[in-house]
Amino acid sequence: MASLQVLSLCSCKLSFSSPNNRRRAIMATNNVPKFRKTHLSLSNLANGGSMEELMLKNDFTSSNISLKEDISESEELVIGKLYAIKETVADRVEMHKNICEQRKNWNSLLLTSINTIILGAATMAGIAATINANGAPLIALKIASTLLYIGATGMVIIMNKIQPSQLAEEQRNATRLFRHIQKHVQTVIDIGSPTASEVEDTMNRVLALDKAYPLPLLGVMIDKFPSNVESAVWWPLRGQGNDHEEGGIEIDEGDEERFGNGWTQELENEMREIVGILRRNDEADYLRLGGIALKLNKVLAICGPSLTILGAIGSGFVGFGSFEESSWAVMLGVVGGALASVVNTMEHGGQVGMVVELYRSNAGFFREIEEEIEFNLRERDVRKRENGNLFEMKIALQLGRSIAELRNIADKGHDIKEFGSKLF
Template identity: 60%
Template sequence: MAAISMPKFRTSSTSFPELSARGLVEELDMMRNGSYPSTTTHHFETYTKSPSDANTSSVSDPLVLAKLYAIMEAVADRVEMHKNIGEQRNNWNSLLLTSINTITLAAATMAGIAATSVAGSPLVALKLASTLMYLGATGMLVIMNKIQPSQLAEEQRNAARLFKQLHGEIQTTIAIGNPTVRDVKEAMEKVLALDQAYPLPLIGKMLEKFPASVEPAVWWPQQGQKSQIKGLGKKMEKNGWNAELEEQMREVVGVLRKNDKADYLRLGEKGLKLNKVLAFCGPLLTGLAAVGSAFVGYPSHGSWAVVLGVVGGALASVVNMFEHGGQVGMVFEMYRSNAGFFKLMEESVEANLKERDVERRENGELFQLKVALQLGRSLSELKELADSSAQKGNDFEEFGSKLF
């Protein structure tokens, strides 16, 4: 008796794309060969093209993009690795310093108490405990001075920062659009150069903590030397370069080489010498204190054993606190890294100036802007720096960088 009326649905002409059963590798190969079916090619073009390329017919090579993304993922992983290991090695510095100083001061206290004790088993126990603690502190201090945890932590902080910078460079390359095989090769070379400059393992690959001479840190791939070109005409401009800009960059490089880089290398030499002296004095004092505490209580040795056992331990604690609490190794690494920064700028400018084909250089206006930002100067200040350097010559003592 009852009737149920159902609403009528209107059918639309919407069509759904057919899913392809081909594998991803096969699809990428077909796209590269230009034989991919037109019904599904637009999906990949939308993904690979940047907004600025939407109206052009050029499409980025999907294989190049895949390689860049793979490198970018590896770089992001290295950032986390260096960050975590840097925190771990910073904890090493704090824990080892606290432990060694606690052991040293406890051993000095025991040596002093042993000097006031009468002959017998308490005297022997205090002497033995003090000597063993001094010997243990000496061994731990030798290892700590060898690896320099504060310097290791600074290396990992630098590595994490530089890998983040490389990650941003790859992202910019992809965002601009149409990356090439050359971009992939350069990114790989930069990753490998950073891995070599800041190794993660300690055994076998650790950087020398007490080198014979201070050299700037190098974390970039070396570029081949190219023949020098003659200056461009004063009125001629190519790729943003002209004779005035070339001369300005030469003057800036001269200032960085003569003042900034030389100053940080000089400070690095002082930091290295101070670190060597402190690293030698710490274990020496704890070793002498161990000898003094072993002879406490012998009348034939007088008071020198007590003085050596107590004062030696106190001085060793002061030396260790100054070396590792003051993080002298970290300061040395900071100076070395800053000198490397100025060396990198120097090589970048010279590589552009020595490029024979001006069109293959980095755009002159963009390069000038980058140099100014890296030195913490405006474009007008950069020009004033170059002009002042050209006028005063060797008497010019102003530093090029305003950042550090």
């Protein structure tokens, strides 16, 4: 009845409107949406069987709605966990960023303070040598110079032990890697339907990164003077295998089930060659350079405290014995302090510890690419692998190359001397 009243009102307005308005009204009535015909009628509704049919349809619809609600609740739980991980990772980013600034200040402030103390002690030893009489000024200068040298020696030993420049580099790397995880989590939330395995994998990556770059100094600090330099590892282990053998992973060329999802025999051979190039050239070269920097850092770390100790001994014997004996004491007290300040400036001003960590992390970058390639090649079900075309493009971008350049260096074979990466 309501619809009939609306139509009667519209017809009344049309009868008293102008011709232009009539044309507009006619066009409007032509654009009225047409309702679908239904099989329901008053006679059917009066039938009990139709009512039972409607009840069954309503029950089926409500069951479908509840099923969809269950699925959405599980997805919401996974997304909620990912958001919790993202918030934790954001907190880690701020923590590592702030601690990086703190330890960078340690390096500059301690270096300036230690060099000032050493040069002050050397100056006092030189002034004490100009006083011929064995009086109070001579004794006071000698004691002050010796105490300054002893204090500087303790500070140099502590600074060499913790290597503030290397600590700052560790926190910079951790900040960058945690930001990468943060962006990865946001991408998973935005573009796909995350699963529980994605949550577990992300948590493992966060815990592995916490272990690789610890925040505390006592007990868990990375050894700053190891016997040899090894690649940094900040990702969870992806299974065992012959992933560090020279030849890489063997591929069964007759296994046709390995191909699909963008993977071909040529792509697998290309990836295997890339692994060999990175291991023989890039990773090995950075480990070699890291070993050289580590040896230099060890020598400087030993020479710095040794020179300050010699300066303390020399300043303590200034004014004793003959002129020749006193001159040697002055030489140790003055020249030893000058050399100690030079050595400390080379070690900490030149940030040799940071260079060691830089080479170590670069070698870890190539090792991560190698393990990622080998992990995909070990997976025999290509549906569980990352898409081959996408994976090839990602590896090329990580190495700073185009896809054509990546294929070119892979085609050159085992004896290629060119580095796989063009970034660093």
